Amino acid sequence: MILVIGGAGYIGSHMVRCLLQHREDVLVMDNLGNGHRDALLGAKLIEADLRQREQLDRLLHDHAVECIIHFAAYASVGDSVKNPSKYYENNVAGCFNLLEAMRTHKINKLIFSSSAAVYGEPVTVPIPEDHPKNPTNPYGETKWVMERMLQWYGQAYGMRSVSLRYFNAAGADPEGLIGEDHDPEEHLIPVAILAALGKRDKLKIFGTDWDTPDGTCIRDFVHVSDLAEAHFLALQALRNGARTNAYNLGNGQGFSVKEVIGAVQKVIGRTVPVEAAPRRPGDPARLIAGSQRAKAELGWNPQYPEIEVIIQHAWAWRKSMPNGYRS
Numbered sequence: 001m002i003l004v005i006g007g008a009g010y011i012g013s014h015m016v017r018c019l020l021q022h023r024e025d026v027l028v029m030d031n032l033g034n035g036h037r038d039a040l041l042g043a044k045l046i047e048a049d050l051r052q053r054e055q056l057d058r059l060l061h062d063h064a065v066e067c068i069i070h071f072a073a074y075a076s077v078g079d080s081v082k083n084p085s086k087y088y089e090n091n092v093a094g095c096f097n098l099l100e101a102m103r104t105h106k107i108n109k110l111i112f113s114s115s116a117a118v119y120g121e122p123v124t125v126p127i128p129e130d131h132p133k134n135p136t137n138p139y140g141e142t143k144w145v146m147e148r149m150l151q152w153y154g155q156a157y158g159m160r161s162v163s164l165r166y167f168n169a170a171g172a173d174p175e176g177l178i179g180e181d182h183d184p185e186e187h188l189i190p191v192a193i194l195a196a197l198g199k200r201d202k203l204k205i206f207g208t209d210w211d212t213p214d215g216t217c218i219r220d221f222v223h224v225s226d227l228a229e230a231h232f233l234a235l236q237a238l239r240n241g242a243r244t245n246a247y248n249l250g251n252g253q254g255f256s257v258k259e260v261i262g263a264v265q266k267v268i269g270r271t272v273p274v275e276a277a278p279r280r281p282g283d284p285a286r287l288i289a290g291s292q293r294a295k296a297e298l299g300w301n302p303q304y305p306e307i308e309v310i311i312q313h314a315w316a317w318r319k320s321m322p323n324g325y326r327s
Helices: 010-021 053-062 077-082 084-104 138-157 188-196 224-239 257-268 292-298 307-320
Strands: 002-005 026-030 044-047 067-070 109-115 160-166 168-170 203-206 218-223 245-249 254-256 274-277
Touching: 002 010, 010 026, 010 224, 053 084, 067 084, 067 224, 077 084, 077 138, 084 109, 084 138, 109 138, 109 224, 138 160, 160 224, 168 188, 168 224, 168 307, 188 203, 188 257, 188 307, 203 257, 218 224, 218 257, 218 307, 224 245, 224 292, 245 292, 254 257, 257 307
Parallel strands: 002 026, 002 067, 026 044, 067 109, 109 160, 160 245, 168 218, 203 274
Antiparallel strands: 218 254
């Protein structure tokens, strides 16, 4: 059985769908603080919290878990700068609880949802996995601490893990069954769509004076279904004896905020109202992935690299679910 912690969230629910498509036996653990029961498409859910060790022990005692996929970290850069204690408690302390519970119940395979935020402001672009780690916000710092925990637990206790460093997850299930629905929504593509629909007054561009061609931040967008498939490939690698490792997941191509807004307007045929705003603390100017290692060692081959296709899938889901999972 594969346990997906945080499986009712955006990326987690797409992972659950991917596992079900591959006919895996799946169990979801989620406290539903940010997740949606309806995103699970009928997968079995146990409501529990990573920070509650006794809940973890009960779940792992009652179920024969082969591998755990961990998505249950808080993930807002801006929020982490305002409230770092929240991120250390949930992300770091929660990860410690999980690793200790895995030791107790003799589970030695883990796939971890990490982030490009571990790198901070890049020295080289595209960013390779051995790039210096210098996070510029508490969110990225906690992800790096968690990765280091996995490395030391692997060395001391024989746990094997794969950390997958996403760049910007985007899009929705190509068949339109599930999609992205955060409250509040902070991700660029869904915010642009909501603003075009009149469900947001405007999209704020955080900084127009960055050292980039058009003055706005540049990011590498990767389809959420491609991310899920990378996790499945990591599961297969661990089953085949792979050792602890980390991989970047991105398309290797950067788009500025203004370029993404233009692509959204082209795809949906509506204007996106925008407003210039100050830079957010902790934001790097550009993040572009070097993902050759994942392609070479995991056999990862993104199926939806085009930004317009990513936007089309996000738009199709939002059209069918105008109020998200509350529709």
